[in-house]
Amino acid sequence: MTPAENYAADGFYLHTAPILSADLVRRAAAGQEAICRGEYNTGSPPLQSPWNPGDSPDKLVKIEQPQFADNAVWEVVSNTGIGEAAAELTGAEMVQVWWVQMLVKPSTESSETRTNIGWHQDRQYWKAWEEGSELFTAWVALTDVEEDCGPMKFLRGSNHWGLLDSGDFYGQDLDDQAKQIQGTNREAAEDVQAILSAGAVSFHHCLTFHGSGPNLSGRSRRSLALHMRTEKSRPKNDKKEGLTRFIDDETKCPVIYRK
Numbered sequence: 001m002t003p004a005e006n007y008a009a010d011g012f013y014l015h016t017a018p019i020l021s022a023d024l025v026r027r028a029a030a031g032q033e034a035i036c037r038g039e040y041n042t043g044s045p046p047l048q049s050p051w052n053p054g055d056s057p058d059k060l061v062k063i064e065q066p067q068f069a070d071n072a073v074w075e076v077v078s079n080t081g082i083g084e085a086a087a088e089l090t091g092a093e094m095v096q097v098w099w100v101q102m103l104v105k106p107s108t109e110s111s112e113t114r115t116n117i118g119w120h121q122d123r124q125y126w127k128a129w130e131e132g133s134e135l136f137t138a139w140v141a142l143t144d145v146e147e148d149c150g151p152m153k154f155l156r157g158s159n160h161w162g163l164l165d166s167g168d169f170y171g172q173d174l175d176d177q178a179k180q181i182q183g184t185n186r187e188a189a190e191d192v193q194a195i196l197s198a199g200a201v202s203f204h205h206c207l208t209f210h211g212s213g214p215n216l217s218g219r220s221r222r223s224l225a226l227h228m229r230t231e232k233s234r235p236k237n238d239k240k241e242g243l244t245r246f247i248d249d250e251t252k253c254p255v256i257y258r259k
């Protein structure tokens, strides 16, 4: 199967060959640390987020639109190599990054810190887009993500289940959630871990169920989730508001591939 056929069948694709250089990975990871300290080399902050400077480092760091705040993070977000890989998988003529989340999952010794990410479909949170819009995510690893780091996991083929609207990003008991999501008469889907080296990227469709468990590795798991669209997408009722409000500004939401 080609990468595009794999992506269409499974709902995700692991681009295990690093797309980013080691130097860019190092600078972007340093940029993440600066953002966490409230230091912004662009002169602008990210958006107000679930985690803000001063919050506990033991919690899952989730910062919205970090590319507003750091030049190296912007370099990752506007990387055309990621755009080309995305176009190869989707057959797109245009790929735009319309939203970015910076995720740092600290290492933990207990589940009390609630750093798991529950099974969910991104589409359940993206109601600002018209039905049928082609939306997906490139998850960029800025550290090596091994089995003990709480790697992202995908339910293979769940992109064909439609929008179930039953996931929860903040859910902590993934086993219980998976049972409820798969119901009694659905075949249990295989879950596949995204083991990635720093600079590599996984891609997942907006209907693919995904989540992740605890990071027990002793080091932080660092990533940038680049939420993308192709030319086959439209803001709901053509209103650019909420999550779609920045799409006309390519200095914030770069187009990273054009045919």
Ligand SMILES: O=C(O)CCC(=O)C(=O)O
Pocket: 103, 117, 122, 137, 139, 151, 152, 153, 210, 211, 212, 223, 225
């Ligand atoms: O980082 C994770 O484990 C999950 C990230 C996620 O939900 C996403 O990128 O859509």
